[in-house]
Amino acid sequence: MPAKSTHISELALELGLAMSEMKSRLRQKIQSKINEYDSDLSFELIEILGLLSRNNGINQQEIGTQVSKDKSSITYLINNLVKRELVERIENENDRRNKQIFLTSKGQQTIEAIYPLALELYEKAAGDLHKDEINKALILVRKMTANLE
Template identity: 75%
Template structure:
């Protein structure tokens, strides 16, 4: 193995760790803000509602993939959201076993309240980076993710 290859893999490892650390820090700060608003809401519930606000009507399996949660965790989280009337399950017309998940008006209201707080934190994280720097970093991470498929 060449020294260059070793350096690239070590840098990629460091990047992965740094991204994980950033995600954890953002998650903690967002959760703290959510707790002020509603102590019964968790980051995971908000994450799912935020995902639905961008992809309303996807099924539980797709949600699980996007938020990296297993089937039983997703079922539990969605049941909790349904019980609180933030989302509803609607049968797919073509496949009744496949239920699609939609935000309710009550759920949309929560997202509209919480989403700006999250954006504020991401803006703080972005600091004085230019739009191009962030776009290039995003491209890099997406390409690395694709390389793993």
């Protein structure tokens, strides 16, 4: 009896579910590492600090787009980070309504302590995969994401 052929949409669905499961497991494990460092910090807060460590000075809208959160959620999270003195809002010189978000030295120290712990988990997830395999998967996922634009 011939093997049942799988339609491309079913394969794409399986890939999406597998990526979602991986993200969920990584998130749980990263949150566990964060709790060892500071039990008051959440994955979402660290995600924003990590983004700012790579793109310091972007605005709230850009942060929301990058971490897939709506405007009110981002405002709440950034207010939380400001209150903890991990980030600061600075008015854009050209547009005072546009505030840029910058890491404080305390925020930089926090991400420097937690980022290596997260990288260890990503390394564990990569296991014995070769860089080329991960690059191909990255290209594939970015292509599929672009198809939804």
